[in-house]
Amino acid sequence: MTFEEILAISPYSLEKNEKYRLLTSRLTELTRLHRQNCPEYARILTSIGYNSDEILDYKQIPFLPVRLFKELSLRSVPKEDVVKTMTSSGTTGQAVSHIYLDKYTSSNQQKTMVKIVSEFIGSSRVPMIILDCPSVVKNRIMFSARGAGILGFSIFGSNKIYALDDSMKLNVEKISEFLEKYRGQKILLFGFTFMVWQHFYKELLRLKQDGITFDLSEGILIHGGGWKKLVNEAVSQGEFYSKLNEVCGIRKIHDYYGMVEQTGCIYMQCECGHLHASIFSDVITRRPIDFSECEVGEKGIIQVVSTIPESYPGHSLLTEDEGIILGEDDCACGRKGKYFKVVGRIENAEIRGCSDTYAAKFN
Amino acid sequence: MQQEFDNVTFLVGSKDILMQMEHIPVLPIFSDKVREFLAILSDELLHDKQAKQFGDIMAYAFWIRGAAIEKVYTKYVSETHRIGRGIAFQIAPSNIPVQFAISMTYAIISGNISVVRVSRKNFRQVDIICEVIKRVLTEKCTQLKPYICVLRYDHDESVTKWLSSICDIRMIWGGDNTISMIRQISIQPRCIELGFADRYSLAVINADDYLKSDFKVVAKDFYNDTYYTDQNACSSTRLIIWIGNQIEKAQKIFWDNLACEVNIKYKLSEICGSEKLLKTAICAAKHPEIREIRQNNAIVRIELPQLYDDTMDFKGNCGYFFEYATSNLESIVSLLKKDCQTVTFLGETLEDDIHKLVDLYGVRGVDRIVPLGHSIDLSFVWDGYDLPITLSRVVGNA
Numbered sequence: 093m094t095f096e097e098i099l100a101i102s103p104y105s106l107e108k109n110e111k112y113r114l115l116t117s118r119l120t121e122l123t124r125l126h127r128q129n130c131p132e133y134a135r136i137l138t139s140i141g142y143n144s145d146e147i148l149d150y151k152q153i154p155f156l157p158v159r160l161f162k163e164l165s166l167r168s169v170p171k172e173d174v175v176k177t178m179t180s181s182g183t184t185g186q187a188v189s190h191i192y193l194d195k196y197t198s199s200n201q202q203k204t205m206v207k208i209v210s211e212f213i214g215s216s217r218v219p220m221i222i223l224d225c226p227s228v229v230k231n232r233i234m235f236s237a238r239g240a241g242i243l244g245f246s247i248f249g250s251n252k253i254y255a256l257d258d259s260m261k262l263n264v265e266k267i268s269e270f271l272e273k274y275r276g277q278k279i280l281l282f283g284f285t286f287m288v289w290q291h292f293y294k295e296l297l298r299l300k301q302d303g304i305t306f307d308l309s310e311g312i313l314i315h316g317g318g319w320k321k322l323v324n325e326a327v328s329q330g331e332f333y334s335k336l337n338e339v340c341g342i343r344k345i346h347d348y349y350g351m352v353e354q355t356g357c358i359y360m361q362c363e364c365g366h367l368h369a370s371i372f373s374d375v376i377t378r379r380p381i382d383f384s385e386c387e388v389g390e391k392g393i394i395q396v397v398s399t400i401p402e403s404y405p406g407h408s409l410l411t412e413d414e415g416i417i418l419g420e421d422d423c424a425c426g427r428k429g430k431y432f433k434v435v436g437r438i439e440n441a442e443i444r445g446c447s448d449t450y451a452a453k454f455n
Numbered sequence: 456m457q458q459e460f461d462n463v464t465f466l467v468g469s470k471d472i473l474m475q476m477e478h479i480p481v482l483p484i485f486s487d488k489v490r491e492f493l494a495i496l497s498d499e500l501l502h503d504k505q506a507k508q509f510g511d512i513m514a515y516a517f518w519i520r521g522a523a524i525e526k527v528y529t530k531y532v533s534e535t536h537r538i539g540r541g542i543a544f545q546i547a548p549s550n551i552p553v554q555f556a557i558s559m560t561y562a563i564i565s566g567n568i569s570v571v572r573v574s575r576k577n578f579r580q581v582d583i584i585c586e587v588i589k590r591v592l593t594e595k596c597t598q599l600k601p602y603i604c605v606l607r608y609d610h611d612e613s614v615t616k617w618l619s620s621i622c623d624i625r626m627i628w629g630g631d632n633t634i635s636m637i638r639q640i641s642i643q644p645r646c647i648e649l650g651f652a653d654r655y656s657l658a659v660i661n662a663d664d665y666l667k668s669d670f671k672v673v674a675k676d677f678y679n680d681t682y683y684t685d686q687n688a689c690s691s692t693r694l695i696i697w698i699g700n701q702i703e704k705a706q707k708i709f710w711d712n713l714a715c716e717v718n719i720k721y722k723l724s725e726i727c728g729s730e731k732l733l734k735t736a737i738c739a740a741k742h743p744e745i746r747e748i749r750q751n752n753a754i755v756r757i758e759l760p761q762l763y764d765d766t767m768d769f770k771g772n773c774g775y776f777f778e779y780a781t782s783n784l785e786s787i788v789s790l791l792k793k794d795c796q797t798v799t800f801l802g803e804t805l806e807d808d809i810h811k812l813v814d815l816y817g818v819r820g821v822d823r824i825v826p827l828g829h830s831i832d833l834s835f836v837w838d839g840y841d842l843p844i845t846l847s848r849v850v851g852n853a
Binding site for chain 2: 132410
């Protein structure tokens with residue numbers, strides 16, 4: 093099955109059995125392709141005794157730990173075909189992931205993203221406010237997760253402004269003008285969860301006390317990047333939404349789950365508050381003791397599969413996040429596919445012993 | 456120079472005691488005072504309700520009990536005119552709670568004044584032991600009070616600098632990074648320094664002898680060598696060398712029995728499965744001939760068709776084992792490098808065989824050769840140092 097064939101299908105239209113057939117066909121094909129074209133990947137498969145004849149279901153396809161992309165350069169295309177290298181947002185001193193994209197995979201990422209997001213905001217482009225600063229997308233060869241997210245979502249904007257300047261200050265005048273110009277129209281806002289809270293919400297709150305308010309009741313906010321940084325602020329998801337609503341009247345807010353290692357296949361949060369898997373990808377939760385598949389409702393380590401990656405062997409990955417599958421094909425929002433929630437990062441338990449390398453790796 | 460101690464917490468001792476240390480007389484090795492102190496400390500710990508909850512505190516208390524120390528002492532009785540060097544400044548590791556007490560024991564039994572800096576991590580064991588030490592010093596062994604300080608401080612390099620400038624021995628327990636960071640801080644010209652760095656250890660098992668042993672006992676012993684410290688101590692076995700005729704049969708029984716032990720006793724932390732997955736992937740990308748055997752994530756084995764020079768770069772923990780089968784014990788010489796600390800053995804002639812290898816090849820590693828199950832036994836000889844000797848000086852005569 094080619095990716096074009098998958099692209100022709102509506103993102104949340106397939107029932108379980110049809111989707112499984114599609115994924116099994118496409119992902120076994122990708123496994124074969126990467127095995128043939130990425131020597132390291134082939135070696136890893138051999139070391140774990142992989143036999144393609146035994147794979148009857150996409151859930152049996154081996155997964156690589158996401159952190160492997162920080163340790164090894166994994167490519168399934170010649171170097172000269174690489175048009176973009178995406179990097180993960182590692183904190184200082186930490187190794188960063190390198191994800192190599194050729195033209196085809198990169199363009200499929202974008203097409204997929206458009207198909208998924210259109211299901212939530214409609215297919216026409218709308219005025220867009222990016223809740224970040226312009227400098228984050230300056231280097232177009234090396235994309236950070238934040239930069240990639242912004243550029244990815246920018247295709248939905250007809251006219252775009254950055255809400256923050258490079259010193260992370262809210263540009264009140266520019267935003268007022270923008271909102272005035274598009275008054276009464278649907279407006280898309282996009283940003284990373286922590287940035288939205290720290291540099292947008294808090295500033296709006298302060299301005300409100302000074303009598304300056306913005307009306308974003310027609311806005312749709314899409315935010316991602318996880319809640320980890322907000323733990324320190326002790327903000328729950330519910331609170332995040334209600335406080336934002338209070339301060340600027342925004343009603344439509346969608347979180348999403350995604351990662352640079354599988355750009356394009358994002359998991360959007362629906363109107364019922366659930367993250368959804370589209371037909372382009374899937375989530376499987378696994379038990380820490382033996383990686384067996386969890387039941388619905390049981391917390392496990394999240395494995396993600398994506399039908400997109402052809403230029404790097406990232407079609408089946410074990411994340412370091414924990415999540416819970418809430419159900420399949422029966423979310424009240426009407427979308428088919430699995431819906432789930434992300435609980436957080438796997439706890440990095442303190443281990444005994446004299447070696448301090450382990451701790452250093454995580455700090 | 457007036458040193459500030461505002462950010463220093465004294466778990467044992469005080470600022471005044473610390474400031475006086477340069478003027479306190481050293482003691483002979485195995486002095487009466489210190490032996491008495493250790494015996495009382497042992498007794499108090501063994502009867503302390505809180506201490507009893509910790510296996511590692513009990514192991515330490517047992518190691519320093521009166522009879523045990525007297526036995527060790529007999530080995531050193533002939534060492535006359537041997538006295539401490541002065542102040543022993545020790546930096547305890549961040550991952551083994553009781554190591555600070557073990558280090559202190561080495562320092563004082565050798566006649567020194569002991570200052571230990573413990574990790575910022577708050578281990579219950581550290582608090583419990585320090586409380587008991589304080590009690591013993593106040594109630595029964597007041598004469599030793601000037602000899603012991605246990606401190607904790609945050610990123611305050613000035614304290615480390617000051618202690619380094621006055622000490623006669625500096626002992627650093629920790630990873631290679633910690634050691635090289637502290638090494639940048641200078642010490643007095645005659646000060647001696649011991650770095651207890653990151654090491655690896657391995658086991659050699661004769662399959663035929665194993666098949667004659669009690670499988671359950673061996674499983675327990677091996678568990679203690681490895682899982683008990685999350686297989687992350689220097690002494691933890693990372694690689695098993697199998698020799699003999701019935702290797703396959705022995706392996707099956709060995710791992711099945713270990714699995715029973717592990718499934719009952721070991722709590723695998725959630726990240727371990729993917730950690731091990733990552734190790735195997737990185738290793739396989741370089742050495743495609745390896746084979747991973749994974750029953751579940753608590754026991755992951757990597758079969759090596761040959762011993763690579765960089766095998767130990769891929770070592771893992773929490774139950775991640777390399778295995779290599781050979782008919783020729785000499786093939787393991789390549790592994791006995793500087794970083795190799797302990798070789799445990801199971802097999803009738805192995806102790807001699809390994810000693811012979813070490814001598815014959817003049818290898819740079821291997822500081823201990825002990826029976827399987829004894830890798831974490833406490834000892835006054837550690838990392839190749841006979842500590843009561845290394846940490847003391849002898850007043851020679853004609």
